[in-house]
Amino acid sequence: MEPTEQPRNRITLEDSVPHTPLEDTATARTALVVVAHPRPDSLTAHIARRTARRLTDAGYRIDLLDLNAENFDPRMTDADLPDWNNREKTYSPEVEGHMRRILAADVIVAVFPVYWMQVPAILKGWIDRVWNYGFAYGRSKPRLAGKRMLWLGLAGAADDDEVVALMQQALSAQLDDGIAYYCGLAHSSVGLLPGAEEKPQRLDAAGNLLLDEALTSTARDAHYAALEARATGFVDDFLAGDRVAA
Numbered sequence: 001m002e003p004t005e006q007p008r009n010r011i012t013l014e015d016s017v018p019h020t021p022l023e024d025t026a027t028a029r030t031a032l033v034v035v036a037h038p039r040p041d042s043l044t045a046h047i048a049r050r051t052a053r054r055l056t057d058a059g060y061r062i063d064l065l066d067l068n069a070e071n072f073d074p075r076m077t078d079a080d081l082p083d084w085n086n087r088e089k090t091y092s093p094e095v096e097g098h099m100r101r102i103l104a105a106d107v108i109v110a111v112f113p114v115y116w117m118q119v120p121a122i123l124k125g126w127i128d129r130v131w132n133y134g135f136a137y138g139r140s141k142p143r144l145a146g147k148r149m150l151w152l153g154l155a156g157a158a159d160d161d162e163v164v165a166l167m168q169q170a171l172s173a174q175l176d177d178g179i180a181y182y183c184g185l186a187h188s189s190v191g192l193l194p195g196a197e198e199k200p201q202r203l204d205a206a207g208n209l210l211l212d213e214a215l216t217s218t219a220r221d222a223h224y225a226a227l228e229a230r231a232t233g234f235v236d237d238f239l240a241g242d243r244v245a246a
């Protein structure tokens with residue numbers, strides 16, 4: 001499938017994200033920022049907005065894909081099932097539209113809450129339906145070859161919970177190895193942001209759920225400032241790698 005139209009330069013999360021000046025749009029590289037959270041006032045959406053701003057500051061034009069706001073349907077449909085005998089299959093108009101947005105992007109950044117050690121269903125469904133046979137895989141040179149991707153996952157587990165290392169491993173195996181490598185992306189990394197809940201929680205050795213006291217005032221501010229700084233660090237590392245690759 002070849003791109004037939006330019007993707008929309010839409011930014012719909014409520015905070016303003018500075019637009020790339022018009023005169024730069026012809027040359028600016030495009031970042032597709034994919035957000036998978038139902039609430040625009042969530043911490044996930046907040047981190048997505050900060051990420052978009054950082055990318056804009058680095059000269060990227062942003063295509064913000066808010067999967068919930070756009071009512072993306074994660075359920076696989078007959079029209080979007082692969083036809084193993086036809087890798088040129090035309091998929092549903094919705095999926096073809098998403099494919100065009102991916103094709104137009106130089107980099108992709110997904111921002112999501114970790115659900116059960118995985119990406120949430122709406123993001124998984126986007127991958128299942130859109131990263132499809134003949135487009136994302138099934139060719140010696142998939143259409144996604146050379147693109148770079150960052151996955152930013154917010155998790156409720158406390159920073160020092162032992163499960164965090166396991167979560168990082170599980171997400172990297174699924175997203176970097178299972179998906180991005182298979183689809184020929186030039187780079188994929190997972191930036192895990194634990195401590196996303198007001199009351200950090202962990203399991204003790206006996207399997208008991210321990211809920212910490214809710215953070216308040218300055219401790220709370222410091223906690224979220226550190227989480228934001230970590231997110232920015234992941235984005236900056238990703239951008240630094242971009243410059244080296246170019």
Ligand SMILES: Cc1cc2nc3c(=O)[nH]c(=O)nc-3n(C[C@H](O)[C@H](O)[C@H](O)COP(=O)(O)O)c2cc1C
Pocket residue numbers: 037042043044045112113114115116117118154155156157196197
């Ligand atoms: C269905 C569901 C599953 C979750 N699974 C996990 C999990 O496996 N590990 C974890 O650390 N947090 C888990 N959480 C907590 C979320 O990661 C956390 O609430 C979220 O990142 C907070 O960000 P938000 O305020 O933007 O929603 C889960 C939350 C929900 C609703």
